Amino acid sequence: MxxxxxxxxxxxxxxxxxxxxxxxxxxxxxxxxVAFALDEPITTDYFIEGAVFGGLVLIFHxxxxxxxxxxxxxxxxxxxxxxxxxIAMIHRLDFTPNYAGVADRQLMWTGVSILAAMVxxxxxxxxxxxxxxxYISLAVxxxxxFMPILPGLGSEENGARIWVDLGFASFQPSExxxxxxxxxxxxxxxxxxxxxxxxxxxxxxxxxxxxxxxxPMFIAWIVAIGVLVVQNDLGNALMFFGLFVAVIYVxxxxxxxxxxxxxxxLFGAALAYQFVGHFRDxxxxxxxxxxxxxxxxxxxxxxxxxxxxxxxxxGGLAGTGLGSGNPNMVSLANSDMIVAAFGEELGFIGxxxxxxxxxxxxxxxxxxxxxxxxTFGKLLAVGLAVVLVLQVFVVVGGITRVIPLTGLAxxxxxxxxxxxxxxxxxxxxxxxxxxxxxQPVIVGPMVNATGETSSGTESRLQSEGPGARQxxxxxxxxxxxxxxxxxxxxxxxxxxxxxxxxx
Numbered sequence: 283m284x285x286x287x288x289x290x291x292x293x294x295x296x297x298x299x300x301x302x303x304x305x306x307x308x309x310x311x312x313x314x315x316v317a318f319a320l321d322e323p324i325t326t327d328y329f330i331e332g333a334v335f336g337g338l339v340l341i342f343h344x345x346x347x348x349x350x351x352x353x354x355x356x357x358x359x360x361x362x363x364x365x366x367x368x369i370a371m372i373h374r375l376d377f378t379p380n381y382a383g384v385a386d387r388q389l390m391w392t393g394v395s396i397l398a399a400m401v402x403x404x405x406x407x408x409x410x411x412x413x414x415x416x417y418i419s420l421a422v423x424x425x426x427x428f429m430p431i432l433p434g435l436g437s438e439e440n441g442a443r444i445w446v447d448l449g450f451a452s453f454q455p456s457e458x459x460x461x462x463x464x465x466x467x468x469x470x471x472x473x474x475x476x477x478x479x480x481x482x483x484x485x486x487x488x489x490x491x492x493x494x495x496x497x498p499m500f501i502a503w504i505v506a507i508g509v510l511v512v513q514n515d516l517g518n519a520l521m522f523f524g525l526f527v528a529v530i531y532v533x534x535x536x537x538x539x540x541x542x543x544x545x546x547x548l549f550g551a552a553l554a555y556q557f558v559g560h561f562r563d564x565x566x567x568x569x570x571x572x573x574x575x576x577x578x579x580x581x582x583x584x585x586x587x588x589x590x591x592x593x594x595x596x597g598g599l600a601g602t603g604l605g606s607g608n609p610n611m612v613s614l615a616n617s618d619m620i621v622a623a624f625g626e627e628l629g630f631i632g633x634x635x636x637x638x639x640x641x642x643x644x645x646x647x648x649x650x651x652x653x654x655x656x657t658f659g660k661l662l663a664v665g666l667a668v669v670l671v672l673q674v675f676v677v678v679g680g681i682t683r684v685i686p687l688t689g690l691a692x693x694x695x696x697x698x699x700x701x702x703x704x705x706x707x708x709x710x711x712x713x714x715x716x717x718x719x720x721q722p723v724i725v726g727p728m729v730n731a732t733g734e735t736s737s738g739t740e741s742r743l744q745s746e747g748p749g750a751r752q753x754x755x756x757x758x759x760x761x762x763x764x765x766x767x768x769x770x771x772x773x774x775x776x777x778x779x780x781x782x783x784x785x
Contacts, residue, residue, distance in 0.1 A: 291720040294355040295347050301359035302343055306336045309366020312604060316374040319605025331389055335366065338396045345400050349407065350717035354650055357716070360643045361694060361709055365392060365702075367636070368695035370604070371616070371623055378610035384697050391699035395706035402710040409714045413658045416469030419462040420502055426455035426462065427509040444515045444689075456518045457691075457704035460669050461711070463506060464525060468661035470498060471533040475657065479534055507550065514560040517688030521672045523547060528668040529661050561686075568686040586613050590622035590681050601629025616697045618689055622681050637678070640693075644671045647712050653719030663715045666708050 310332040317324055339362050346353055369392065373385035406412075412419075429446050430436035437447045445452045471478070477492075503526045507519050527543035554561040563582045570576050571584040571591075578585075589612045596607065609615045609623035616623070625633045644667050651663025673693050680687030691701035 291352055291722070293347075293351040295343070295351055298346070298355035298358060299343060301356065302339060302362060305359045305362040305366065306332075306339065308363055309335065309370065312367055312370035313373055315603075316370055316377075316605045319603060320374075320377055322377070334393065335369075335389065338393055342396055342400055342403075345403055346713065349403055350713055352717045352721040353713040354646050354716040354720070357643065357646050357650075357709060357713060360639050360646070361706075364636070364639055364643075364694040367624075368620065368692075368697075371609075371620060371627075371695070372697050374605055374627075375610060375616045375623070377605075381610065381616055384616055387699070388697050388702070391702050394699070395703045398703060399706040399710040402707055403713065406710075406714060409659055409662065409711060409718060410656055412465050412662070413469045413472065416466055416473065417498075419465040419469065420498070423459045423462040423466060423502065424505055426459040427506055429455045430513055431509070443513045444518070451699065454698070454700040456515060457700040458707075459506070460518070460521065460525070461666075461704060461707060463502065463522060464529070464662060464665040464669065466502060467526065467529045468658050468665055471529060471661055472656075472658040475533050478530075511554060511558060511561075514558070515689070516554070516558075516561055516564065516686075517676050517690035520676060520688065521669060521690070523550075524672045525665055525668055529665045532664045533657075533661055564686040564688065568683060571683060586619065587681070587683065587687055589613075590619050591683070593622045593626040594682070597626040597629045597633075599630050601625075601627050601632055603627060617691060618677075618687075618696065619681065620692055620696045621678055624695075625681075636695075637674070640670070640674050646716075650712050650716035650719055654715050655719070655723075659715045659718060663712055666712055669708070670705075 310328075313328060313332070314324065316322075317328065339358075342358065346358070369385060369388055372381075372388050375381040376383065376385045430443050435446055436443055437445045437452065439445055439452075444454055444456055446455055483492075503522070506522045511519055523543070523546075527540060531537070531539045551561075555565060556562075560582075566576060567582075567584040567587055571587050573584070576584045577588060593607070593609060593612055596602065601607070604627050607623075607626040609626055612619045612622055621633070624636060628636075647663055647667035647670060651660045651667065654660055654663065670693055673690050676685070676688055676690050677692045679685040680690075691698045693705045694702065
């Protein structure tokens with residue numbers, strides 16, 4: 283019996299291991315360079331921290347070999363490189379006033395995040411199970427977004443009420459909400475895509491879906507944006523808006539949704555400028571950063587933006603070198619403005635290389651989504667890819683005055699435990715989707731029109747070797763045809779009858 287095979291990918295875990303060793307060399311070497319530049323002694327702490335970080339990463343690699351051996355081999359090395367460089371820069375800033383002790387906390391959160399990602403990777407096994415949690419994800423998202431508003435629980439920092447005080451640490455629930463909202467959007471559109479595409483009214487070139495078909499997702503988006511505006515968290519509001527538009531565009535393939543989204547964005551920005559003072563201050567800083575009155579404001583001035591621009595200019599093409607600049611002159615240099623710190627000490631070349639790593643990571647996320655066979659997986663991976671690229675765009679665009687500066691953490695680089703945890707969980711989800719997209723599949727011939735063994739039913743090979751292939755072939759084997767005629771001859775003999783011709 284002949285079978286048709288799809289393109290077979292190799293696991294390529296050995297390639298991932300080589301790239302991981304290179305990534306760890308860059309990450310640990312960056313910390314050593316900082317110590318050399320600042321004339322600090324190389325103590326045993328450097329080797330212990332490097333061993334802990336490297337050990338966790340290699341354990342993650344082993345789990346991928348066991349649970350998702352066909353996952354993309356480039357995602358984990360890129361993430362380890364970025365995360366390691368972030369720890370190195372935060373460690374460099376620890377030697378300056380007001381930043382001491384942050385690197386140890388960031389390393390601890392890195393360990394917690396990697397462990398959480400490994401647990402998710404080990405327990406979930408199949409990303410499609412999340413589709414059953416579509417409306418639960420919506421409820422969790424609303425709960426997470428409302429938590430900072432609750433009296434006695436939420437706390438305000440730097441003009442934004444987006445934190446929850448846990449007693450021993452503060453946590454930003456909106457970082458986890460971006461994952462649960464992505465799950466909800468993907469699940470809802472995967473379940474209702476046909477209704478949104480076919481049912482509705484066409485006005486000019488744009489087809490508008492029925493309100494009842496899109497209402498749950500639209501209400502979820504409105505609640506998310508409204509809560510974030512009340513919290514003065516404009517960066518996450520922009521990210522959730524982009525997630526909403528991107529996922530619905532991918533689901534429907536209609537450019538009209540991008541146009542509708544642009545209209546909503548302009549309308550929302552106009553309302554926010556009129557009624558949200560925090561947003562109005564950000565726009566004034568963006569437009570008039572060098573105005574002395576705005577620069578010298580005690581709170582909400584442009585000092586942070588201007589000093590970041592000066593730092594980028596001081597770095598020039600090649601940078602001052604790790605440990606040789608003055609990134610501490612910029613407030614929040616280890617979190618919101620860490621890109622400016624890298625721009626000063628690594629220069630345009632180094633910062634461009636880091637942005638290229640983000641571009642590669644985005645492309646691997648998208649490749650995982652486009653390669654998987656289920657609609658939910660496609661929408662979820664694309665949504666998480668859009669979350670990544672929007673975060674980078676908002677941060678870099680704000681520092682370079684392309685757009686108003688808003689408070690978002692640069693993925694894997696900036697200090698912050700909740701952001702680091704959320705981004706590592708996203709890595710685990712995308713690796714699962716990538717594994718589903720790349721693992722071998724055998725499609726058997728036509729047996730009957732319905733049922734489990736109908737034509738096109740796919741059987742994933744969970745293990746390699748002839749035994750697995752024979753099992754898959756047996757599951758999709760047709761009963762033996764009569765010896766007098768084969769399948770092709772049968773179709774040829776009956777073709778005139780199907781066209782209505784005489785025999």
